[in-house]
Amino acid sequence: MMAGKYLAGIDLGGTKIYAGIADLEGKLMATLKIPTEAENGPQAVVSRMVESLRLAAEKAGVKMSEIAGLGVGTPGPLNSRAGIVYTTPNLPGWVEVPLADWLAVATGLPVFVENDANLAALGEKYFGTGQGVDNFVFITVSTGIGGGIILGGQIWRGVTDMAGEIGHMVIDTNGPRCNCGRQGCLEVLASGPAIVRRAVAGLKEYPDSAILRLASGQAQGVTTHHIFQAAREGDPLAQVVVHETAFYLGTGITNVVHVLNPALVIIGGGVGKVGEQLLRPVREVVWEQTFARSRERLEIRQARLGDDAGVLGAILLARGELELRPSCP
């Protein structure tokens, strides 16, 4: 049984710390975003996390002593059991940071740390598109491409917390070079920056593209938003880029389906927000590339929780971990 009437969650990102307080059902009572100021290093960031928690509790009208536990989502790689975060590209200076211990000392709370994409998957399972589904893959398409896997209703972490690295599956052995150093990863073909890169490269051939007009004539200002907007307006370059994106993303999903045969693939992240404009052609690619029996019970749907998924997942993590503990006499 839990001591305390409330749960806390923090989603730690490279630019923002997102904190939330919920009741024991996981219903959010208050949320709060503050800048991470990652450049100040791990100790400063952890202080800001504690501050974000204090402010969120205040906003919710909850005393720190009434909080049963704190769940935290961070970018990987990490050791979820020990609550240690290894080096991570968006958090400069983080090298084997004992995040759970630091936060436990600073707050007096039981602290549970987990990969952020896994927590977004957990959030979607309990409050979003994954409700009632026990076997699914959540894919976030944004600056990078990450994933969280739910099997048998539980997060599948893998043996060293590295499961769900969907973005670094190789789908084109002759493809462009990825940030990870390898060639033809899904991420370097279908992430937000990859979509923009392909569109900007195409401007040479299509100098009159609506993409450029929507970006106020500045090629360096092109965003995925401009590209999807131009495609909706019928712009040929934008349509090719969206089509290619759906092909790459659909191929990545095909590979995941061939390995895991899940009931559902949920697409989230900034790029995922475009919804059916991307999901419809993605489904066509996956239907084309999989076996009839593999897709017999497969659905591909949009995430529902947006930016809340991670913090809700963090709260659910804390709840789940606390419930596993033996009751105190």
Add this chain to the structure above:
Amino acid sequence: MMAGKYLAGIDLGGTKIYAGIADLEGKLMATLKIPTEAENGPQAVVSRMVESLRLAAEKAGVKMSEIAGLGVGTPGPLNSRAGIVYTTPNLPGWVEVPLADWLAVATGLPVFVENDANLAALGEKYFGTGQGVDNFVFITVSTGIGGGIILGGQIWRGVTDMAGEIGHMVIDTNGPRCNCGRQGCLEVLASGPAIVRRAVAGLKEYPDSAILRLASGQAQGVTTHHIFQAAREGDPLAQVVVHETAFYLGTGITNVVHVLNPALVIIGGGVGKVGEQLLRPVREVVWEQTFARSRERLEIRQARLGDDAGVLGAILLARGELELRPSCP
């Protein structure tokens, strides 16, 4: 509790039926191979399966009435729960065959049906390379490339028994056309026939290759055995082909590692028998393409059971399923 003192297993292949009888520990007492004669259709094949079981029991000195249950491995797609085999390329005329029911009626035994690669994985878990490992992927590299996934010590079947279709992950979107109709699947790049195809194509450029000499000058007689032998002799074409094979196979394994983060990948099947000559360069590719934390606890090892893996897995399936049943008063 089980009635009967022995367990039976059958591994049904397109060319051979492999039957075995074991004690309740899974120790094989007798095995037997007979031709499938698949061309005679499903009813004739099932009769031969029953015959193979009778002969194996006789060989083991066991009465049919002393057998507690029968496990059966078949090529997919199938419905493991209902024991139904859908159409499968190597078994002509099989369309939704209720294999478990037919065999149960013919033998009077409880019958359990499972994908053959899953059973080979189960066999390796209890008696082979997977002993003591709860999270691993078994990959069979042969005429095709298939897989069986063990998570938390159990077969991971997926929601429609289609998990582990490793061979149809796309790793080169511009690659050659696969039998499945898609482009650049792992199977069309690294299976036995794919290896031979690449070697034979290379004979134009390398007409003096040792591969041709080993195949008695007949390009149409080249086998993977000739190619690996020639590579060991230092033949340049054969070395290139082996190197490419390791690259493709290593890339496929990389993708599986990124999705599942297992502790072990076991390579079996006819091509896998070559062992370290292939596994050493495969490991190099996987080590190159994965993150340090993803491979921190990863091993890539050869299967140990060879052709026995499937029948042993079938016997273990029967044992496991029978033990799940409530005891009778």
